[in-house]
Amino acid sequence: MKATFGATKGIIPPLVLGLVTLLLWQLAVVGFDIKPFVLPSPTAIGGQFFENLPTVWSNSLVTGFNSLVGVAVGAVLGILLAVIASLVRTIDELSSAVVAAAMVLPIVALAPVLYGMFSASQQTARQLVASLAVFVPVYVNTLKGLRQVRPVHRDLMRAHAATTWQTIGTVTLPTGLPFIFTGVRIASSLAVIAAVIAEYFGGPIGGLGKSITTAAAGSNYPLAWAYVLGSIILGLVFYLAVLAVERWVLRNRGS
Amino acid sequence: MTGQDGISTVQDSKTDQKTDAAHAADAPAVAAVNVGKVFDGKRGAQVVALEDINLTVARGEFVSLIGPSGCGKSTLMRLIADLDQPTSGELTVFGKSAQQARLDQDYGIAFQQAGLLPWRTVRQNIELPLQLHKVGKAERTERSTELLKLVGLTDFGDNFPDQLSGGMQQRVAIARALAESPNLLLMDEPFGALDEMTREHMQGELAHICAETGAAVVFVTHSIPEAVFLADRVVVLSPRPGRIRAIVDVKFSGSVERTEHLRESDVFFSSVSEVREHLHGSADANPLGVDN
Ligand SMILES: Nc1ncnc2c1ncn2[C@@H]1O[C@H](COP(=O)(O)OP(=O)(O)O)[C@@H](O)[C@H]1O
């Protein structure tokens, strides 16, 4: 009850801010007579968005699927490797350097290289970029979560002669679960961003990123912006979906 | 080396094994001989937590460990539980190494913190040891129902731990420790965080449970009345390094059952003052006389 109330309350300020921004934006474009290639008005973007809803939708499906593959593959690998790293100190130490590098490297920068590695007509490179973007925050957060195990729980498992895998399943992963969710939640919108931007660098036709570049190249800026709007919505959907699952799972298990 | 020597060695080891097996059947619950524990502290500094601990806990016996904080009570309990290893001396549990006893699940344990898993219901927490040892679901449910009743939490099986008071959580932890009907119970200040009223109530319940199950108990506490009320023997430890300063026999006459009226008895008061004298190391207490 409290959480739901808190969540609704938390949504109001950004909503107001968003609406005010849109209003000022509209007024500025009309008032200062700003040209569409500089900045189209929100109503023009909205108009294009609804006019091209079918294509925005079909392109969202392409990008959305790539992002989904990225979230699934990246999250599974991130969690798995974090579990292994929490067991084997050397892997932990080795990986921390790689992860530190991955954190400063914009992963989409790998897209052109990856396009060269896979057939240009396939989505593989894009999905790989999304997976990598997801992997890093999931791995980092999971590893942090797995280290939160309370000493009394560790003693308890040892006292009951639990095997390593029993300990991981009954104590370590459940303890880390809130952290794992935080990682996946952050990663979910990163997956969409990575999938969209990866499309800028090549690959097959289709996808929101490709559509943005195509529309912009044809000087159809309101349409380009409509695809940007589609990307924002897609990212939001991913984020909210993970948030919903997170809330549901954590509430149903009592804490 | 002659052949005869070889033969006699073989024979020796055979008889050794036999006597070992014979020992194991009636070996005491805990036997500590000259046990010591030194922790490696920061920058090479060493902490002597325990020194020369000689203690035997018979099967079915209730032994309280008492002493000022930091004297090594928890450490001794952790050694028995094989959560830490002694740095000197020899420690056996039911005639086996502490490690073997742990692997055989010969003891149940309750910590100062209840240590329940917050994402499991009360019932699931109680069933944890059974689940870890692959006991079937039907049998688990039956056992946890029994235990919920034993600790008076029948209506709370489906609650999560954070919906329970501290005293109730501790009762869940005790039920969990009892889940596999161990012959040895290790308890580290399990009532430490409770208020006096709940505490006395829980002591009564624990005494009742122990009388019913016949398990040996090693019970760590820093409350003198608690130690005396529950125990057959109270082991008084000295401040660092932890050594056994005295062992006080608590002889409640006749009935063994511990009920509230015992707290008013003369034996209770005299035992309390005896323990207190040893604990404060007063002149009339003989520090080594009772040892061993
Ligand atoms: N893991 C450890 N590392 C270093 N010193 C420890 C460790 N555990 C306990 N000690 C030290 O050993 C002594 C006994 O501790 P403990 O057994 O917890 O005392 P008690 O339970 O009687 O209060 C204390 O001085 C404590 O600081």
Ligand SMILES: [Mg+2]
């Ligand atoms: Mg202690």
